[in-house]
Amino acid sequence: MxxxxxxxxxxxxxxxxxxxxxxxxxxxxxxxxxxxxxxxxxxxxxxxxxxxxxxxxxxxxxxxxxxxxxxxxxxxxxxxxxxxxxxxxxxxxxxxxxxxxxxxxxxxxxxxxxxxxxxxxxxxxxxxxxxxxxxxxxxxxxxxxxxxxxxxxxxxxxxxxxxxxxxxxxxxxxxxxxxxxxxxxxxxxxxxxxxxxxxxxxxxxxxxxxxxxxxxxxxxxxxxxxxxxxxxxxxxxxxxxxxxxxxxxxxxxxxxxxxxxxxxxxxxTIQKIHTKETEVVDYAIDKLSNVKNIEIYGPKKSDDIVGVISFNLKNKRAEDVVNELDLKHNIMLRAGLHCAPNAHELIGTKDIGSIRIGIGYFNEKHEVDTLVYALNEIQD
Ligand SMILES: Cc1ncc(COP(=O)(O)O)c(C=O)c1O
The missing domain is CATH 3.40.640.10 (Type I PLP-dependent aspartate aminotransferase-like (Major domain))
Incomplete structure (x- = not known):
């Protein structure tokens, strides 16, 4: 899958x-x-x-x-x-x-x-x-x-x-x-x-x-x-x-x-769903922070966000990264402006967009590990 x-x-x-x-x-x-x-x-x-x-x-x-x-x-x-x-x-x-x-x-x-x-x-x-x-x-x-x-x-x-x-x-x-x-x-x-x-x-x-x-x-x-x-x-x-x-x-x-x-x-319960998602979000922010050449946008703590994390790899087009993640690693992420150009204007990415992770209730930490591995490999 x-x-x-x-x-x-x-x-x-x-x-x-x-x-x-x-x-x-x-x-x-x-x-x-x-x-x-x-x-x-x-x-x-x-x-x-x-x-x-x-x-x-x-x-x-x-x-x-x-x-x-x-x-x-x-x-x-x-x-x-x-x-x-x-x-x-x-x-x-x-x-x-x-x-x-x-x-x-x-x-x-x-x-x-x-x-x-x-x-x-x-x-x-x-x-x-x-x-x-x-x-x-x-x-x-x-x-x-x-x-x-x-x-x-x-x-x-x-x-x-x-x-x-x-x-x-x-x-x-x-x-x-x-x-x-x-x-x-x-x-x-x-x-x-x-x-x-x-x-x-x-x-x-x-x-x-x-x-x-x-x-x-x-x-x-x-x-x-x-x-x-x-x-x-x-x-x-x-x-x-x-x-x-x-x-x-x-x-x-x-x-x-x-x-x-x-x-x-x-x-x-919403509490359980929220707790599970925030655990994966915190884990993802922590692991992604160690990826080479990454710039993560937005707050870095799960208390302040839902399961959405946007980032870019410096010197790599967002679209190319998600393509490679899909074709070589079977990982599905989205790149672009995500139908919200004003948010990109705010963070200075209106021309390049961002790669976005959307974490849901059924995501697990090991999937984040696979993503981090793939992101590092893409840059080798
Ligand atoms: C904040 C926000 N508003 C509106 C929408 C539009 O959702 P829908 O396509 O279900 O109408 C989205 C979906 O991407 C969203 O994230």
Whole structure:
């Protein structure tokens, strides 16, 4: 199978039960949710409800109907940003955003003249919450931050930023793509109004699943209009949740997988998953530090990062290194900008990108040893 170290892109392998549940749903049920009243369709409804509840509980959110399912965090972020921001609004964001946020904001800047303030983090990816507070203006409608950078791994101070947002009556949207499932998130404690997540990374679920937790009363405009399975004679999108923001046939087989993935996480516990990952992260930072000609970016301690480590080998192109790792050593890493050009601007690698390790729950220390051996060999 080789050594898979690209869990920041998508987690692999998945717990076996995830694939089994999807297969089982497709073979033994296969019906649409919210559309029929026959028994199998009701089972499908129940499966979706149970998944909504599991997702809500994971983030300590009890208003389950406001757990909105999407196909990934990119869609969730577009739904929130496009549904909230209006002409001439001001938005504050980090200097580490993925294009899922950044491109959406830049498009809205062009389309409806929003203004964007990017708060500069340190070279290691630390954002000072006071720098966020300083940027608040009369027309600041929203603060949007990723919970952890997908380039540097740095965990952002969302509790402090959430407090600032609440005190100033500004909506707070968090992109939890890299943290959901590996760091405990409590939307109420952290004053998160909107939490965007994706199912296929550390939540260990299938691709094509994700969602948005709507922990606020703001009247979000739907991204899509269409069938919801009820009130069909009404010519507009219903104004009740989840149908207001969730339209078209749901990915029920995907949700069947996500449901089992969250049950797996609950059984293992986030604490255990986090501890295991941090052990491998600390080990990797320690071993990588001894590789010849290496430059590691971001914080060097696991307390401050998720399982993401970016680095370069001086005088070697990142793409060439990952190619050789793949072809000669069967080790899978990613090279490039990782869809987050601003983070590279911060660390001075916008022209060259970086090699990124994404450590997941199923990675082991001996895989890091093999990687370190290969990196040294590539340079001999
Ligand atoms: C921080 C962050 N935001 C957004 C995304 C986009 O995720 P998806 O492709 O699942 O929408 C990613 C994935 O790379 C990410 O790391």
């Amino acid at each position: 080789g050594i898979y170290l690209d869990n920041a892109a998508t987690s692999y392998p998945k717990p076996e039960i995830v694939a089994k549940a999807m297969y089982d749903f497709m073979i033994n049920n296969g019906t649409s949710s919210g559309r029929g009243s026959y028994q199998k369709a009701m089972q499908s409804d129940f499966l979706v409800y149970e998944t909504r509840k599991l997702v809500g509980d994971l983030f300590k959110f009890k208003d389950y109907k406001k757990v909105i399912f999407t196909s990934n965090v990119t869609e969730s972020l577009n739904l929130a940003l496009r549904g909230i921001l209006e002409e001439n609004d001001h938005v504050i964001t980090s200097s580490l955003e993925h294009n899922a946020v950044w491109r959406c904001l830049k498009t809205l800047e062009k389309e409806i003249n929003i203004t964007i303030t990017k708060v500069k983090a340190s070279k290691e990816g630390y954002t000072n919450p006071l720098d966020v507070e300083k940027e608040i203006k009369n027309n600041t409608k929203l603060i949007v931050f990723n919970h952890a950078s997908n380039v540097l791994g740095t965990i952002q101070p969302i509790d402090e930023i959430g407090k600032i947002a609440k005190e100033n009556n500004i909506l707070f949207l968090v992109d939890a793509a890299q943290t959901a499932g590996v760091i405990d998130i409590d939307v109420n404690k952290s004053n998160i109004d909107l939490l965007a997540f994706t199912g296929h990374k550390s939540l260990l679920g299938p691709m094509g699943t994700g969602g948005l937790i709507v922990n606020c009363d703001y009247d979000i405009k739907p991204l899509k209009a269409g069938g919801t399975g009820g009130d069909s004679a009404y010519e507009y999108q219903p104004d009740y949740y989840p149908n207001k923001l969730e339209t078209g046939t749901l990915n029920v087989s995907g949700l069947a997988g996500l449901k089992e993935a969250i049950k797996f996480i609950n059984k293992e």
